[in-house]
Amino acid sequence: MNKAYVDELIKIVGEEYVLTSIEDLHCYSYDATPGYSNMPEVVVRPANAKEVSEILKVATKNQIPVYTRGSGTNLSAGCVPMKGGIVLVMTRLNKLLEIDLENLVAVAEPGLVVAELNTAVAKHGLIYPPDPGTVATASLGGTISENAGGLRGLKYGVSKHYVMGLEVVLSTGEIIKTGGKNVKDVSGYDLTKLFTGAEGTLGIITKAIVKLVPAPEARKSMMAIFKDLDDAGKAVSGIIAAKIIPATLEIMDNASIRTTEDYAHVGLPLDAEAVLLIEVDGIKEVVEKEAAKVIAVLKENNAAEVHMAKDDAERDKIWAARRAALPALAKLRPTTFVEDATVPRSKVPDFLKAVSRISKKYNVTVGTFGHAGDGNMHPTIVCDLRDKEEMKNVYKAMDEMFTEAINLGGTLSGEHGIGLGKLPWMEKQHGPQAMNAMRSIKRALDPALILNPGKLLGEC
């Protein structure tokens, strides 16, 4: 193995920031995705775009794969170094460079933790809406690269709706700028959107300009219990048909209701087929009006019970139930796969029924919760990776679930990205021609094919 390039890396960032011990390398062999790990040859922690550029020049010259990593919290094996090479850790680039109140944008480096960005802008009455479950740890660069969403996706969208401009280092080491602070900008190809969600396969983000929005002045939370899944589905469509776009419209299926209740004792009825958790936000008077309308729609669709939070304590109680869903499931078994197959909103009940059927067929434990309003479901499979027989069934069940989502007109990923986890179904969703188009883009921007090779598109 030629490790001369490691000396070049040391020259660029300094010895302290190049890790080569077995122990350190082992710590960058995985991310938050179960089942994928491989040792890198070296871990590098640059301090700025210039160092990133120099590192990429070395990598291109020596044909070394480069795996960019933020906090390593993604759920699609996006930063696992499957071919060894360099893990490029971006967490030292963690400065919030600017909050521009006149243009309502923030400029930040990719290693900044999203929650820290939100804390900083909250002082000005603003929010950066993408709030994945890992918001307290995930880096801005990671969430942009994976196009992360969160609970507020229905009203506020996902990362790509907030990224206005980027500084990107290409695999050649060239540094380019895309987009800017302009609200309207139709000049040239939209490279900003192209690099957003590219999972580190096209370039390395070293700076981002993101849009901020005013924090809602009021909010109201509600919870509705349904004995029949179809009624819950109709209620979801009914709310949107009533021209209300809640900030959050969540669903929990019976399996996740039972697990959550067993773990957190939040008062969920065990025989309910579905629970909807809803929050409307905005201007106080509008919120009141919308909440009343939502309650009416829930009742029209046979909700067995409807609760509206009277104060912050009650609101917290409602969301504690939803927040407990994942930990409750995760505690059942050692391994947890959180998937994010997404279907058109109207197909949510069909998809949930299919998941339930598939879990029985393969005898795997699956609880589903998720963002009903935008059709983004989180079928969560709990199992034990060490049990080879069980895992065969788990992968078969996964295969049927993703196929089902695609057949319902859905997509493999609503907010976690493809990486390796969902790669096998990419062609099924997009067809060979679209896959070729995507591969052409990859080959054009990364001719040496060193950036996160094998991910998202497979081999190019």
Place this chain on the structure above:
Amino acid sequence: MGIEAINAHDKELLTDIQDALANCMKCGNCQAVCPIYKEIGKESAVARGKLALMEGVLSGKVGITEHFEELMGLCLCCKACAANCPCGVKPDELVIRARQAIMKARGLGPIKTGVFKLLSNRPLFDFSLRMAGLFSPLSFKKLPGRMAAVARFPMPGLDVKKVMAPMAATPLRSKYSEVIKVKNPKMRVGFFTGCTINYMYTDIGDSVINVLKYNDVEVVIPKNQHCCGTPVSVYGDQERAKVFARHLIDVFEDYKLDYVVAACGTCTEALKLEYPHWFADDPQMKARAEKLAKKTYEISEFLVDVLKFKKDKLGTVNETVTLHDSCHMARGIHVTKQPREVLKAIPGIKFVDMKDSDRCCGSAGSFSMAHYDLSRDINDKKVANIKATGAGACAVSCPACRMHIMDGLVQNQVDTDVPHVVQLLDRSYKAGKAY
């Protein structure tokens, strides 16, 4: 032995925690709360990385090497990760298990071997620290107006800058008779002083005794009590820790005691939670440990929950006070309300909570000696949060935190004092002429 043979041997040392390790789903939530990760920024510093390394040992990919030992040393055992873990994993306990394996595979290392040996010999330990107290003025310079001192010359294992507690000329247990009688005793309570209060912060011990006496408690301070065992347990010397635990159980069983109190969150946790756990496979010792555990309380917890301390003669203490919740108080024995209740009962005290009051101060006992600069960086955040409250006193419930926070305040030129909660109550009783 070849590398494979060594790795295979190392693997055996950790097989019993295989399932516990598998429960980590690698979500990385621990990154949000780990004080060490915040400073170092490397995955090996955070719980997820450490657990992955232990799994690496189990899969034969990583050996129990010197570097492995260093990395496992970089943990404050502050339990912040455990409290934040969605899967209920307790990384602090697993790190201690790894340290036990390290000790078996690599031994303790020369410094710890020496210190632990000294600690094991109670009379010799007692003698050494008494001598240190007698000669303290020669080697340490006391800082004016504070329970703080700095070394006059470099000493092994001690950063020259570090502000220590002054060694007491007379240890607490020598200052008092073993049984302190009161007129109409309501109950008889054993005082487990712990080492730091006995040899350094005797002022805390004085306050414990004053306050208990005034509340009609007959205080018993068993002469032969010794270290609780936590300092050796956290570094993996579990067998020695059990010797300490057994000794302490023996000693306290000799007295007819209604309760046992300690004025240190860590010591209390050892007696209250750890001992029964340490003797899990010894039913007889476990039963005795549980008996002691049941009657053990932290001083604020005892004053509020059991004693319902007297409030008729509380005098005014004009001070803005904030509270540092030490790790073992907040996430060990879960006592955070009671110290606040004590402080808020004192007339004149304006209580202000600081930001992240339960974040580790960076001391972690001897961690702050082995990794002084790192523990300073962690402590600087605590000092900034204390400073932001404008408090004249930062109350604590743990003498080791007191020492480290005092060091931080001096280094940062902040003029806040660091009394134990019970000292403020003592001060209030005195102001109210209760005694």
